[in-house]
Amino acid sequence: MSAEENPAAEPAPVIDVQGDGRWMSQHNRFVQECKDAEPDVLFVGDSMVQLMQQNEVWRELFSPLHALNFGIGGDTTCNVLWRLQNGELENIRPRVVVLWVGTNNHEHTADQVAGGILAIAQLLLSRLPKSKIIVLGLLPRGEFPNPLREKNAAVNNLLRASLPQLGPVPFIDLGGSFVHSDGTISSRDMFDFLHLTAGAYRTISTALHELLLQLLEEMPQERRASLV
Amino acid sequence: MSEDSNPAATPTPCQDIQGDGRWMSLHNRFVSDSKGKEPDVLFVGDSLVQLLHEFEVWRKLFSPLHALNFGVGGDATQHVLWRLMNGELDHISPKVVVLWVGTNNHGHTPGQICGGIMAIINVVHQKLPRAHTLVLGLLPRGKSPNPLRERNASVNAVVQAEVVSLSHVSFLDMDPGFIHSDGSIAHQDMYDYLHLTPQAYQRVCQPLHERIKSLLDKHAP
Numbered sequence: 001m002s003a004e005e006n007p008a009a010e011p012a013p014v015i016d017v018q019g020d021g022r023w024m025s026q027h028n029r030f031v032q033e034c035k036d037a038e039p040d041v042l043f044v045g046d047s048m049v050q051l052m053q054q055n056e057v058w059r060e061l062f063s064p065l066h067a068l069n070f071g072i073g074g075d076t077t078c079n080v081l082w083r084l085q086n087g088e089l090e091n092i093r094p095r096v097v098v099l100w101v102g103t104n105n106h107e108h109t110a111d112q113v114a115g116g117i118l119a120i121a122q123l124l125l126s127r128l129p130k131s132k133i134i135v136l137g138l139l140p141r142g143e144f145p146n147p148l149r150e151k152n153a154a155v156n157n158l159l160r161a162s163l164p165q166l167g168p169v170p171f172i173d174l175g176g177s178f179v180h181s182d183g184t185i186s187s188r189d190m191f192d193f194l195h196l197t198a199g200a201y202r203t204i205s206t207a208l209h210e211l212l213l214q215l216l217e218e219m220p221q222e223r224r225a226s227l228v
Numbered sequence: 229m230s231e232d233s234n235p236a237a238t239p240t241p242c243q244d245i246q247g248d249g250r251w252m253s254l255h256n257r258f259v260s261d262s263k264g265k266e267p268d269v270l271f272v273g274d275s276l277v278q279l280l281h282e283f284e285v286w287r288k289l290f291s292p293l294h295a296l297n298f299g300v301g302g303d304a305t306q307h308v309l310w311r312l313m314n315g316e317l318d319h320i321s322p323k324v325v326v327l328w329v330g331t332n333n334h335g336h337t338p339g340q341i342c343g344g345i346m347a348i349i350n351v352v353h354q355k356l357p358r359a360h361t362l363v364l365g366l367l368p369r370g371k372s373p374n375p376l377r378e379r380n381a382s383v384n385a386v387v388q389a390e391v392v393s394l395s396h397v398s399f400l401d402m403d404p405g406f407i408h409s410d411g412s413i414a415h416q417d418m419y420d421y422l423h424l425t426p427q428a429y430q431r432v433c434q435p436l437h438e439r440i441k442s443l444l445d446k447h448a449p
Contacts, residue, residue: 018334020370020377022421029415054283054425073420106246142248149248187257191282192301193250198282 008108008116011082014074023072023079030070031087039068039092041212044080045100047073047195048139055201061209065216068094076105077116084120089127095219096212097124100136102155103148103194110151114158121166132215135163136208137173143193145183172211174204236336236344239310242302251300251307258298259315267296267320269440272308273328275301275423276367280433283426289437293444296320304333305344312348317355323447324440325352328364328402330383331376331422338382345387349397360443363387364436365401371421373411400439404431 014023041062043049049071052058058069070088072079080101099120105113117135124133137159138152156173163169178189178200185193189200196204242251269290271277277299280286286297298316300307308329327348333341345363352361365388366380384401391397406413406428413421417428424432 018376020374020421021372022370025371025421026415050420054419142250143253144249146248148246192278193248193253 006112006115006119008077008105008112009081009119010078011085012078013082013086014072014079023074026072027083027086027088030068030083031090033068033070034088034090034092037066037068037092039066039094040216041065041067041096041098042070042092042094043067043098043100044070044084044088045098045136046071046075046080046102046104048103048136049098049100051195052201052205055198057198057201057205061205062212065209065212068092071100074104075101076108077101077113077120078105081116081120081123084123084127089124093128094131096132096134096215097128098134098136098208098212099124102138103141103152110154110158113151113155114162117155117159118162118166121163121169125166125169130219132168132170132219134170134172134211134215135159137171137175139175139190139196140179140185141190141194143185143187149179170211170215172208174207177203234340234343234347236305236333236340237309237347238306239313240306241310241314242300242307254300255311255314255316258311259318261296261298262316262319265296265320267294267322268444269293269295269324269326270298270317270320270322271295271326271328272298272312272316273326273364274299274303274308274332276331277326277328279423280429283429285426285429285433289433290440293437293440296322299328302332303329304336305329305341305348306333309344309348309351312351312355317352321356322359324443325356325359325361326364326436326440327352327361330366331369331380338379338386341379341383342386342390345383346390349391349394353396358447359396360447361397362439362443363391363397363399365399365403367403367418367424367432368407368413369418369422371412371415377407398439398443400436402432402436404435 050073053069102113137156140149163171178185191197278301281297330341349361365384368377388399406417419425
């Protein structure tokens, strides 16, 4: 599906309807961070990424890896694509990029969302040919089974099938433990049945951190990065 | 302003546009929580209330006060009003209700938003005649000066004036000075120029904790 056909692969900034320009302020801050920092790991995506940085687990596990967090709550694939094309990849060469986006693409079908994520992965691969791109699967959401769970699962299945065509792009589904046998998600894991609690972040971060360490070890280093 | 003509004071549930029914799930959980628990303090409002529960500061300062958290991200005054009128106050008798809502009332005037806050105060007073309602001032938002900062400041001024004569209500300004001399708000305080970081929550919650404790002490046994 080409970008012309897929609205989820159309780069688009968030229009400021509320009146305080917060989205652009955050984007501008990230562009500035690219000028100042030399991250080894870049996290990019929506609130699932953004909120990770507000939890202890970021300071403990990801800051020591020299990670930058370019998450913005509410972002769709279109918004992330726009940000990456408009400064958020300038001057940095992260060895690993973690991409987590797609759950907010309410206007798009599962096919379109997967296409949008692929478009971002392709952009990252072309801009950072020496870097490893990791794509995280969309988590289930809602207290009970619902159409968005099915849609997110469909996106994940499409990604599992199509990401390998781009090269060695690991796809990691961290959502395995959240749906209980009765089909419910607990507010102890997702306080609003979408966003993760501190405990849930800890659970998924342990696995993700292990993978990052592994990948960083495997990769040829341009310079020594100190890993705590 | 009558409730009929003020959308901010017209009880309105959130429509499930996205398709996973999360707002109603949260409301239902709060209703069932209110059947099982006996909080002394009830926090109600939007994401600024909801996210407070997710940080260490809740466990340290507010759990010991036997507090419940009925915050829902995105809620405006009309949503909180609906929730309180549809079960969330039915089985509990907190001594103090902490209300923090209004920043999501997009498209409403400060007068309308104040009307919404007053409608909530009235419902709380009807259902819990012995409770004290502590209204928290809206915080500034956005990285630089903008119309929403002005709107929120106006809401605070109007609400403060409205409640000064009510013995069962008080107002607490929650801004410890987030706006720097150049007019900016730092991302170390508001990571998205709206929501508070854990360190900012620590700052705003100290005086809040003190005020709640003194209200609890004053409350007739």
